[in-house]
Amino acid sequence: MSHEYxxxxxxxxxxxxxxxxxxxxxxxxxxxxxTAWHRYLEQQPQCGFGTLGICCRxxxxxxxxxxxxxxxxxxxxxxxxxxxxxxxxxxRMIAAGAAAHSDHARDIxxxxxxxxxxxxxxxxxxxxxxxxxxxxxxxxxxxxRSDQEIAKELxxxxxxxxxxxxxxPLKVLMSLAPEKRIKVWEKLGVLPRAIDxxxxxxxxxxxxxxxxxxxxxxxxxxxTSLSDGWSGSMMATLLSDILFGTPKPIKFSANLGVxxxxxxxxxxxxxxxxxxxxxxxxxxxxxxxxxxxKYGAKGVNVAGMCCTGNEVLMRLGIPSAGNMxxxxxxxxTGAVEAMIVDYQCVMPALATVAGCYHTKLITTEPxxxxxxxxxxxxxxxxxxxxxKKIVTIAIENxxxxxxxxxxxxxxxxxxxxxxxxxxxxxxxxxxLEPLINAxxxxxxxxxxxxxxxxxxxxxxNFSHIVLAEKLIANDILVVGTGCRxxxxxxHGLLKPEAAxxxxxxxxxxxxxxGIPPCLHMGSCVDCSRILIALKALAESLGVDIPxxxxxxxxxxxxxxxxxSIGTYFVASGVFTHLGTIPxxxxxxxxxKLLTEDIEDLLGGKFYVEPDPAxxxxxxxxxxxxxxxxxxxxx
Amino acid sequence: xxxxxxxxxxxxxxxxxxxxxxxxxxxAVEHSKTKSIYTAPFETPPPIARIRILAVExxxxxxxxxxCKDAPCMAVCPTGAISRTEEGFVVLNPQKCxxxxxxxxxxxxxxxxxxxxxxxxxxxxxxxxxxxxxxxxACVEACPTSALRFGTLDELMEKVAExxxxxxxxxxxxxxxxxxxxPAERMGEKKEPQMKVSDVRSMYSNVRWE
Numbered sequence: 001m002s003h004e005y006x007x008x009x010x011x012x013x014x015x016x017x018x019x020x021x022x023x024x025x026x027x028x029x030x031x032x033x034x035t036a037w038h039r040y041l042e043q044q045p046q047c048g049f050g051t052l053g054i055c056c057r058x059x060x061x062x063x064x065x066x067x068x069x070x071x072x073x074x075x076x077x078x079x080x081x082x083x084x085x086x087x088x089x090x091x092r093m094i095a096a097g098a099a100a101h102s103d104h105a106r107d108i109x110x111x112x113x114x115x116x117x118x119x120x121x122x123x124x125x126x127x128x129x130x131x132x133x134x135x136x137x138x139x140x141x142x143x144x145r146s147d148q149e150i151a152k153e154l155x156x157x158x159x160x161x162x163x164x165x166x167x168x169p170l171k172v173l174m175s176l177a178p179e180k181r182i183k184v185w186e187k188l189g190v191l192p193r194a195i196d197x198x199x200x201x202x203x204x205x206x207x208x209x210x211x212x213x214x215x216x217x218x219x220x221x222x223x224t225s226l227s228d229g230w231s232g233s234m235m236a237t238l239l240s241d242i243l244f245g246t247p248k249p250i251k252f253s254a255n256l257g258v259x260x261x262x263x264x265x266x267x268x269x270x271x272x273x274x275x276x277x278x279x280x281x282x283x284x285x286x287x288x289x290x291x292x293x294k295y296g297a298k299g300v301n302v303a304g305m306c307c308t309g310n311e312v313l314m315r316l317g318i319p320s321a322g323n324m325x326x327x328x329x330x331x332x333t334g335a336v337e338a339m340i341v342d343y344q345c346v347m348p349a350l351a352t353v354a355g356c357y358h359t360k361l362i363t364t365e366p367x368x369x370x371x372x373x374x375x376x377x378x379x380x381x382x383x384x385x386x387x388k389k390i391v392t393i394a395i396e397n398x399x400x401x402x403x404x405x406x407x408x409x410x411x412x413x414x415x416x417x418x419x420x421x422x423x424x425x426x427x428x429x430x431x432l433e434p435l436i437n438a439x440x441x442x443x444x445x446x447x448x449x450x451x452x453x454x455x456x457x458x459x460x461n462f463s464h465i466v467l468a469e470k471l472i473a474n475d476i477l478v479v480g481t482g483c484r485x486x487x488x489x490x491h492g493l494l495k496p497e498a499a500x501x502x503x504x505x506x507x508x509x510x511x512x513x514g515i516p517p518c519l520h521m522g523s524c525v526d527c528s529r530i531l532i533a534l535k536a537l538a539e540s541l542g543v544d545i546p547x548x549x550x551x552x553x554x555x556x557x558x559x560x561x562x563x564s565i566g567t568y569f570v571a572s573g574v575f576t577h578l579g580t581i582p583x584x585x586x587x588x589x590x591x592k593l594l595t596e597d598i599e600d601l602l603g604g605k606f607y608v609e610p611d612p613a614x615x616x617x618x619x620x621x622x623x624x625x626x627x628x629x630x631x632x633x634x
Numbered sequence: 635x636x637x638x639x640x641x642x643x644x645x646x647x648x649x650x651x652x653x654x655x656x657x658x659x660x661x662a663v664e665h666s667k668t669k670s671i672y673t674a675p676f677e678t679p680p681p682i683a684r685i686r687i688l689a690v691e692x693x694x695x696x697x698x699x700x701x702c703k704d705a706p707c708m709a710v711c712p713t714g715a716i717s718r719t720e721e722g723f724v725v726l727n728p729q730k731c732x733x734x735x736x737x738x739x740x741x742x743x744x745x746x747x748x749x750x751x752x753x754x755x756x757x758x759x760x761x762x763x764x765x766x767x768x769x770x771x772a773c774v775e776a777c778p779t780s781a782l783r784f785g786t787l788d789e790l791m792e793k794v795a796e797x798x799x800x801x802x803x804x805x806x807x808x809x810x811x812x813x814x815x816x817p818a819e820r821m822g823e824k825k826e827p828q829m830k831v832s833d834v835r836s837m838y839s840n841v842r843w844e
Contacts, residue, residue: 014843015843044653045655045694046653047653047655048834049654051831052831052834065778067778067779068829068830069650069780069830071650071780072778457838458838458842462841463841579841580838585834588829611840611841
């Protein structure tokens with residue numbers, strides 16, 4: 001057991017509003033284990049150049065920094081100004097975010113193709129309706145063909161999205177995005193051509209001595225983010241639905257209290273559902289439950305973490321142990337036999353934390369290894385065997401649980417998830433009419449998508465909950481994905497009874513339909529579902545997305561993926577709030593472009609406000625303004 | 635001790651500090667054996683920075699030895715390890731240091747650090763050898779925003795006065811009791827105030843932990 005020296009104590013009761021977090025931070029300190037909050041304190045002060053985005057490490061003449069006070073250099077060695085450096089840095093963030101989402105999509109596409117070609121018997125086409133629907137949308141012949149044949153052609157078309165060599169716009173985007181939007185993008189010259197190509201071009205443009213014009217750099221950022229939202233992420237969602245079923249409303253429980261004292265606890269963490277769905281299936285099998293009994297446990301309990309957690313809860317109702325900042329805390333309970341990770345938002349610190357307890361940290365992706373973890377590479381051809389091997393390791397580890405040091409917070413919350421666009425339509429009775437009428441007559445004032453991460457810079461889950469509560473109290477329907485959806489679940493906003501917290505109009509609708517005022521739409525790639533919902537609303541009203549009384553928000557964002565999501569929301573015409581400040585303030589030009597000028601071009605813009613109460617006021621005002629323009633009662 | 639012709643100081647301006655820790659790195663490298671950023675990280679014992687940046691309220695404050703005129707550390711050191719150079723800098727001789735940490739107890743600024751390899755105290759020596767060669771102290775040289783400034787008190791104050799005068803002329807600064815009337819043609823030149831990290835940090839004030 002390796003104990004770390006705790007230099008700074010964390011104000012445990014103040015860092016999070018979530019029950020159980022403080023106790024586990026205190027437990028960690030007693031046991032000499034550091035968490036992200038401890039490391040956050042150790043990082044203080046954080047460099048101002050990085051905070052403002054005016055540090056460039058793109059070539060080895062540098063690193064260069066611009067003095068924001070004007071005493072020192074105003075240009076890098078190559079002559080790049082603060083404007084160029086900030087724009088280049090943000091473009092690289094978008095590239096990384098789009099790459100993460102789209103590479104995730106590629107991995108699912110790979111399995112989808114194997115299924116289509118009959119190369120794996122472990123996966124199948126679960127939602128054949130959706131397969132046919134999407135194929136039709138993409139102009140693939142459906143009639144008189146077998147599902148396999150349709151899937152095979154669809155897989156080939158989708159695979160070409162990544163690297164097709166021509167200059168034609170992306171097929172998924174052209175088939176699914178609203179026509180009015182496509183015209184806007186075409187006019188601006190930002191229709192993406194191929195996902196990998198746009199990401200590659202980001203890296204090219206930001207290389208020493210290429211693009212120096214902040215507007216030109218940011219427009220390519222728009223193009224890259226569109227290739228993510230309307231193709232990469234969209235594909236990840238569509239194919240996961242086809243392979244594992246389109247989510248329907250389903251009950252689950254959330255928070256660390258979902259861990260069981262007398263069962264083998266396995267946590268699936270990361271983003272990709274391919275392996276985790278198998279882990280759940282195998283863990284729930286009779287064979288494994290029996291094996292667990294042999295080792296003295298009552299059975300096997302699988303819980304989710306982050307977006308892998310969201311994927312399995314949306315389809316199977318698997319409980320969620322928490323969001324990103326709670327990954328270390330789960331291990332610190334001392335009650336987790338194995339944490340199985342795929343990729344993204346998995347802290348390398350987990351290996352160290354797991355080393356202080358009995359938990360086996362198991363990495364499974366060839367592209368993601370962590371020193372100190374066990375690596376069992378996942379292959380879709382051998383899915384069941386590998387899942388069985390992993391689950392067995394967890395069960396065999398049960399007798400090693402440090403009983404004396406085990407502490408599972410008792411708090412957990414009941415919630416409902418599974419609101420895919422299809423599920424929302426079904427709840428509405430098969431048509432958007434009821435929702436549109438409610439919007440028109442002002443029963444519901446608007447719709448806001450709250451998404452994104454959690455971040456130790458701000459109080460954990462605080463902004464997510466304050467913002468959502470203020471919005472629903474003002475009759476604004478909230479939809480959400482990712483870590484923010486888990487926050488909403490833990491704090492009781494995803495159960496139908498939460499309608500009590502809503503304004504009279506929204507409450508009436510929620511009670512009539514039996515839905516909560518905040519709808520869980522899935523993992524972070526499932527922000528694509530929000531795009532589809534916006535499209536459906538705009539088209540049935542005959543308007544463009546910027547005209548809708550809608551907004552987006554990422555109140556506690558931290559990842560590069562969130563930058564890509566934020567940008568494709570703005571590019572899709574959505575007023576988008578950011579609650580943590582992006583590293584752009586070192587350039588007035590870039591800040592103005594993103595928060596003002598971009599609205600004239602795309603209809604959406606960024607709005608930065610760390611205080612969630614103030615942000616809620618502004619978002620409500622924006623929605624009222626849009627309602628006035630539509631001639632709807634405010 | 636004869637009075638030196640010039641007394642040098644380092645002025646710290648927290649408003650300009652970006653918290654980048656360039657001064658900490660430069661200080662550690664300067665006090666390493668190899669004095670190179672490329673090799674210093676591989677030395678044993680690892681080089682130690684004397685200066686340290688603290689985040690206080692919304693500001694970053696580089697904290698260093700004040701080289702006090704009546705230095706409490708020097709007064710309490712039982713082995714005479716702490717002495718004053720001809721320039722007036724308070725320096726520590728590690729050969730004489732027994733690691734009793736009396737100096738750390740006495741220091742009003744919390745400056746002394748301990749080298750856990752040698753169990754002796756390390757403290758700022760004002761880079762006296764660099765100054766004797768006509769160079770700037772390492773921390774000052776490394777600071778990219780002039781938050782650390784080196785010179786005689788006269789030089790430093792003149793610079794502060796100059797900046798204040800300029801700010802007043804541009805209508806950006808205000809001095810109580812002074813009304814500045816500046817030429818009409820300069821009225822339009824009002825420079826926008828620069829973004830500061832302290833502004834960014836203060837934006838989080840409502841959602842901070844506390």
